[in-house]
Amino acid sequence: MWQRILNMERPNANNYQDRIVINAHKKAESEKNTVEIIQKEEGHYQVKSSDGKSYYNITCNQMCGSTCRTLFCRVCKFCVHRYRCECKEYAVRSTLCKHVHLVCMYEERVGTNYVLDDDITALEKESEINISHQREITQFIEEKIIDSVDSNADEEMIRNAEIEDLGNFLKCLNKGEYSNIMEKIKLLRKEVEVTKNNSKKRKMEKQAYYPSKKKPI
Incomplete structure (x- = not known):
């Protein structure tokens, strides 16, 4: 049962979830040089919204196991357990929004790639999420x-x-x-005993034989 659920949740190239994640990645790719990203402290970021009136808080969580492919971005190489965003797309639609992609690209750009570090840690010891x-x-x-x-x-x-x-x-x-x-x-x-005996010993009735009337060619 769990294996069937995982197979349904794991995205692939022809999966609807994968297309949504890749579209969010493309939006982040086009806006990564224009959107303001503020690093408040290690693992906590603020990404400015598209209208420029508010900021979304992004929190970095522990990476799930290196084999996790639940809501996985095959370009950025991280799963849904890596980041948490306050935007409606992430909270309501339960998908990887462009804001978490922007944070991942920002970490790669400034050289603090926690995803890679967590991958190395996950290979050394089993993650708490897997446990x-x-x-x-x-x-x-x-x-x-x-x-x-x-x-x-x-x-x-x-x-x-x-x-x-x-x-x-x-x-x-x-x-x-x-x-x-x-x-x-x-x-x-007596009725119950007769029923049991009949169910145990079923007699095969002989089928009637009807010879073919067709003349051989």
Whole structure:
């Protein structure tokens, strides 16, 4: 199940998500020399909006594993876990906006390429995001196993309670009522046994043979 989800989320050259990301990359490429980018501190940037009236805050997060391709820009080589932007395109559409591309290009231009550094770190040790994902998968599997065990135990408890209730009901009957119900139970038991035997031993019926009336050529 998880593998199918990842295959759907991972963009490729013919994927709609990939086209959206590449369009955002092209917009950032055309505006990288004109848009103002302010580095407040390490890992925190401000990118001026297109109308020039406001700034969007960009935060750099830890890089996901080097094999992560979830909402991945194949040109800039970073995934959606790398940056976080406050713009509507990133928050509402859940895609890589041009602002995060601008920050990535700015880091490459000034020589502080944290993406490359994080790639090297990810190769040396497993990232916290990968560990968290693995923990979630393990917890999901454990919960499913516990749910299946609990459901089987509940069915067994209900069955035992029904058998006990039926026994108490039979004990409360008089001799005539008890005899009538037991006769019906015996008939039902025979029907169940016959049904089981028929299902186990199925006889193959002989098919009727109809010879062809066509004359040989």
